[in-house]
Amino acid sequence: MGLELYLDLLSQPCRAVYIFAKKNGIPFELRAVELLKGQHLSDAFAQVNPLKKVPALKDGDFTLTESVAILLYLTRKYEVPDHWYPQDLQARARVDEYLAWQHTTLRRNCLRALWHKVMLPVFLGEPVSPQMLAATLAELDETLQLLEDQFLQNKAFLAGPHISLADLVAVTELMHPVGAGCQIFEGRPKLAAWQQRVVAAVGEELFREAHEVILKARDSPPADPIIKQKLMPGVLAMIR
Amino acid sequence: MVLELYLDLLSQPCRAVYIFAKKNGIPFELRTVDLLKGQNHSDAFAQVNPLKKVPALKDGDFTLAESVAILLYLSRKYKAPDHWYPQDLQARARVDEYLAWQHTTLRSSCSRAMWQKMMFPVFLREPVPPETLAATLAELDRCLQLLEDKFLRDQAFLTGSRISLADLVAITELMHPVGAGCRVFESRPKLATWRQRVEAAVGEDLFREANADILKLKDLPPADPVTREKLRLSMKALLQ
Numbered sequence: 286m287g288l289e290l291y292l293d294l295l296s297q298p299c300r301a302v303y304i305f306a307k308k309n310g311i312p313f314e315l316r317a318v319e320l321l322k323g324q325h326l327s328d329a330f331a332q333v334n335p336l337k338k339v340p341a342l343k344d345g346d347f348t349l350t351e352s353v354a355i356l357l358y359l360t361r362k363y364e365v366p367d368h369w370y371p372q373d374l375q376a377r378a379r380v381d382e383y384l385a386w387q388h389t390t391l392r393r394n395c396l397r398a399l400w401h402k403v404m405l406p407v408f409l410g411e412p413v414s415p416q417m418l419a420a421t422l423a424e425l426d427e428t429l430q431l432l433e434d435q436f437l438q439n440k441a442f443l444a445g446p447h448i449s450l451a452d453l454v455a456v457t458e459l460m461h462p463v464g465a466g467c468q469i470f471e472g473r474p475k476l477a478a479w480q481q482r483v484v485a486a487v488g489e490e491l492f493r494e495a496h497e498v499i500l501k502a503r504d505s506p507p508a509d510p511i512i513k514q515k516l517m518p519g520v521l522a523m524i525r
Numbered sequence: 526m527v528l529e530l531y532l533d534l535l536s537q538p539c540r541a542v543y544i545f546a547k548k549n550g551i552p553f554e555l556r557t558v559d560l561l562k563g564q565n566h567s568d569a570f571a572q573v574n575p576l577k578k579v580p581a582l583k584d585g586d587f588t589l590a591e592s593v594a595i596l597l598y599l600s601r602k603y604k605a606p607d608h609w610y611p612q613d614l615q616a617r618a619r620v621d622e623y624l625a626w627q628h629t630t631l632r633s634s635c636s637r638a639m640w641q642k643m644m645f646p647v648f649l650r651e652p653v654p655p656e657t658l659a660a661t662l663a664e665l666d667r668c669l670q671l672l673e674d675k676f677l678r679d680q681a682f683l684t685g686s687r688i689s690l691a692d693l694v695a696i697t698e699l700m701h702p703v704g705a706g707c708r709v710f711e712s713r714p715k716l717a718t719w720r721q722r723v724e725a726a727v728g729e730d731l732f733r734e735a736n737a738d739i740l741k742l743k744d745l746p747p748a749d750p751v752t753r754e755k756l757r758l759s760m761k762a763l764l765q
Contacts, residue, residue: 335675336671336675351621351622351625353621353625354621354624357617358614358617361614362614374602375587377597377598377601378598381593382589385628386590388628389629393629
């Protein structure tokens with residue numbers, strides 16, 4: 286049995302793993318796990334990941350969760366070009382630094398922006414107060430400023446002159462608020478230019494393909510009551 | 526210029542970095558950054574880490590934030606014994622998986638538990654609603670269960686038969702609620718014996734030294750009005 290990747294391209298970390306595997310010609314079977322249908326809560330999927338989250342990887346008997354761990358595993362096993370996770374000690378440390386920082390900052394704020402602006406009201410029929418949404422978007426804004434000032438600075442890419450795992454993880458996060466209709470690149474020419482460089486380095490086709498689902502998030506038909514009930518606890522925990 | 530580590534042992538990630546450096550005989554100058562005195566907000570420290578957080582590393586002109594990145598940098602630069610971050614692809618992936626997972630789970634609930642149980646009510650004289658504390662401790666309990674069921678299972682250490690960075694990061698987190706008076710190990714014999722193994726592997730003297738500050742938490746005199754005001758604001762997020 287070859288490598289299996291359990292993904293839903295609605296999820297930011299899944300997009301990063303998908304793009305990385307495709308870009309590097311890593312052969313895999315895509316196992317779609319539709320989050321909005323609650324498929325991640327199934328007993329079958331619990332065999333792969335008892336934490337009921339995507340992305341998940343299965344390589345023979347070996348299963349792995351956490352997108353950062355999956356990206357690093359694929360990097361090492363398939364010996365991808367050095368720039369993704371440079372051998373150089375300091376360059377590598379810069380990538381590690383970003384990958385660690387983003388969990389509680391950009392990741393969190395991009396997720397909350399999508400759910401507060403679109404998914405809770407549109408998909409789950411749960412209104413979000415204007416104050417809550419405003420607060421969430423303000424936090425996102427602060428994080429974007431940090432991304433520019435602390436990480437990107439005057440470099441071409443987040444960790445140096447070449448695209449790395451850091452850029453892939455970051456850009457896929459940013460497509461979450463973009464999918465929600467947030468104009469995050471307006472007034473941020475530096476970030477916009479960086480995003481264009483990342484898209485060019487990844488390849489426009491692949492980038493578009495990976496983001497088809499999130500760019501249609503606003504058109505999600507409302508969830509039926511049974512699905513809504515199933516998904517609510519997980520959603521609330523996720524965006525806390 | 527020798528390696529400088531900017532630490533406050535009151536902070537969980539600082540303890541992990543401290544123990545790792547000491548255990549592996551890595552020569553460094555300790556630069557104490559007293560968090561309760563707000564020293565992380567000084568202009569001097571902003572030169573080292575503009576994000577104003579500890580731990581931070583300075584190696585000549587190279588500065589680095591994020592404890593996971595720092596631990597990986599140190600293990601590579603100083604060629605720490607393999608078991609800390611094994612070369613083996615799958616064993617390494619398990620460590621990466623833990624280090625990624627813990628940011629938003631154990632780390633978060635240990636910080637909240639410590640601040641809500643001890644720092645806010647006792648040090649800052651800021652009452653915490655009982656429901657808030659109860660919810661936090663329930664969340665901590667869930668994380669501890671996951672720690673046992675998903676990571677530790679029947680292994681000696683979190684990711685296998687030998688101590689790794691995962692165990693160091695986890696144990697230093699758990700000392701946070703312990704310092705606040707939470708009985709983390711009392712009803713969890715599996716976790717308690719894992720803790721003993723980790724302490725033995727690290728060395729009891731070093732473990733005691735690294736945890737001296739957190740274990741003296743209850744002896745902290747209440748904060749002066751200036752500190753109180755500053756910290757109430759900056760730590761507000763931990764009240765949720």
